Amino acid sequence: VVVSYRCGVAGSRATFHVVVYNEREKITVYEIWRVTVLTMDVCDVTGLLGQDSKCSISVRSLAPGPPAACRACSSSARELSVEVDGSVQIGRDLVSVPLRFSPAAEGWKDHVVNFVSDRKIVSQWLISARARLPAVTKRYEIRVRYAEASFKKIIYINPSSVDRTYKLVSSMPSLLTFRMSSTMVVPARGRQYISMKFTPGDRPLGAGEAETSRSEVYVFIN
Known part of the structure; x- marks a missing residue:
């Protein structure tokens, strides 16, 4: 069922009812739905x-x-965080509030940011975020045993003329983690091993289950 509604200004709230009948002639009521529409400001990221x-x-x-002194709350603080220490003063004048977007999966996802003071919502935002895959520079095909931890190494070369500190991020921490540390220091024009731990499953295969599967995991070096 698709319902079309013309929204009001941001912060407005409207409630209406939808009556569903058993027949086209509208004789017997099947259900009555109460719909509440809360209009929010929108930001695309x-x-x-x-x-x-x-x-x-x-x-x-x-x-x-x-x-009023407001506390900012994000519906997905791990992926979309408000970069403000403590509270932020919100009144009739515009206040710039910084956000940090750290996507965990590719695609579109909506996040809600509320600014609350004395248990009342002062402002509410809908952040429509899109995450894209970066360019893949190298590909590796690694075979591991199911339900057994495996350790593998790959080499990373620092192309810069100065020493660099890199942060490692796995797109699938449940399958791939870093054995030593999620950061590494690589000297100028030098090389460093990235030690990875694979944990493909936490139980033995049952009768009839597939013995092989394929997963694509990304290692981000920032």
């Missing part, structure tokens, strides 16, 4: 999987009165 992207939103209160 695009980022690369495995990397952090920064953006900002301009927030203000729709209610009259002096500025």
Whole structure:
């Protein structure tokens, strides 16, 4: 069932009912739905999987009165965080609030950011975020045994003329983690091994289960 509704200004709320009948002649009521529409400001964000992207939103209160100290809450703090220490003062004037987008999976995902003061929502934002895959520079095909931990190494070469500290991120931590540390220091024009631990499954295969499977995991070096 598709319902079309013309939304009002951001922060407005509307409630209406949808009556579902058993027949086209509208004689017997089957169900009555109560629909509440809360209109929010929208911000579109695009980022690369495995990397952090920064953006900002301009927030203000729709209610009259002096500025209020608000606490920012994200519906998915691991992927979309509000880069503010403590509270932020929100009033009738626009206030720039920085955000950090750290996508965990490719594709589109909606996040909600609420600014709350005294248990009341002062402002509410819908962040429509899109995560894309970065360019893949190298590919490896690695075979491991199911339900057995395996350790593998690959070499990374620092192409820069200065020493670099890199952060390693796995796109699938349940399958691939880093054995020593998620950071590594590589000297200029030098090379370093990346030690990886694979944990493909945590139980033996049952009768009739496939003995082989294939997964694509990305290692992001930032």
